[in-house]
Amino acid sequence: MSDDAAADADPEVPDDDVAPESAAVADEEVLDALFATIEDRKERLPEGSYTASLFTHEKGENAVLEKIGEEATETILAAKDDDVEELTAEAADLVYHLLVLFARKDLDVADLRTELRDRF
């Protein structure tokens, strides 16, 4: 959902409380912008936000863990089908849900960046 749509769905979101994803974001900044949006949803829990629902779900942490399992499976199946469009879309779903898990665990996208960089 776009931030505009989320704001429309939530009358408690004031116009000047612009979430990071609503601004134009350069490709190289997209993971940081997405993570900032996830942190924003975690803090404010706006009505109508899918991300917020992952922090308030009755299944607790299992809600996002199950989604990670589903998205990983869908990514694998897309790869096996050589469907590169589907593979890209499912991989994006997987990365998004991994970042939600990071936020739940009070980790930061910077921790992921550091871990990957340290492997060079």
Ligand SMILES: N=c1c2ncn([C@@H]3O[C@H](COP(=O)(O)OP(=O)(O)OP(=O)(O)O)[C@@H](O)[C@H]3O)c2ncn1[C@@H]1O[C@H](COP(=O)(O)O)[C@@H](O)[C@H]1O
């Ligand atoms: N990147 C994402 C993102 N990727 C995936 N998803 C959601 O993850 C869910 C994936 O579920 P599924 O693949 O199972 O698909 P489904 O549509 O639920 O249904 P089925 O396939 O099960 O039939 C969908 O509801 C997607 O909308 C995401 N939801 C939000 N974001 C980002 O988070 C921002 C804030 O979103 P809200 O929290 O909704 O305001 C958005 O602007 C986006 O930038």
